Amino acid sequence: MAADQLSRVFSALADPIRRDMVSRLTVADATVNELAEPYDVTVQAVSKHLKVLEDAGVVSRTRQAQRRPVHLEAEVFDLMTKWIERYRRQAEERYRRLDDVLRSMPEDMDPTPPREEPRAPETGAQT
């Protein structure tokens, strides 16, 4: 799908089974069979899920005899956190600016919606 890693990571974590596998991998590395055990799907399906996680860089696999232990690569979390935090901070700052605007707005103002302005239309809508 989307070529960039961030898209692949988000996409990989959009599946509850895959998120659960990640959560279990924070406790310990595990093999495909071990990972598959709790779920009501075939081992092949889990193998596919792991491929998705691996392609996204969320996990890596090493070889150990006939087993292929799956290991969590925690760094990708930073990638997501960076994206999220960046825009959250922007959004929060924007709300701060919006507060200022609202505070300085007279009550009897013309109700014409201020278009093009970086400001919420405010028809008594959401918080």
Added chain:
Amino acid sequence: MAADQLSRVFSALADPIRRDMVSRLTVADATVNELAEPYDVTVQAVSKHLKVLEDAGVVSRTRQAQRRPVHLEAEVFDLMTKWIERYRRQAEERYRRLDDVLRSMPEDMDPTPPREEPRAPETGAQT
């Protein structure tokens, strides 16, 4: 289309266009047409993207005459951050513990990895 919100949020942000729209919405609310302008897809496609973001709770829309301004709901970022940080912290702590284990492990040890019973009521030979 997993039912839970976290899945929907991750899935919604797995698309580059949708992430870009979110990033632009941190600057200011915008209408569908405004949002569609930079992309090489039809307005209808953007409308669909917005529905995905709205169903995930990432944005909300109010009615304003015939326009439907799109507003970013920054709280969902917390949802993701919580999930991510939780497991990242677990993973980091695990690595710390693993270091201890490795330090105290004799060379001639059985190569079976020390596993800590993640959650499944395992019958396997796990420590």
Added chain:
DNA sequence: CCTGTGTTCAACCATTTGGTTGAAACACAC
């Protein structure tokens, strides 16, 4: 009323996804 603007709905299409079964490949033990 009619027209124009903004948005969504409906039908359709191609591709991807998440699952299945069955066979194959791999690494070891005997």
Added chain:
DNA sequence: GTGTGTTTCAACCAAATGGTTGAACACAGG
């Protein structure tokens, strides 16, 4: 070698996704 356990490959399927076009809806302003 033969077998046994672990993982993947291949083919297939149903459903979801992301896109299109065309029609419909909602409202503002002649």
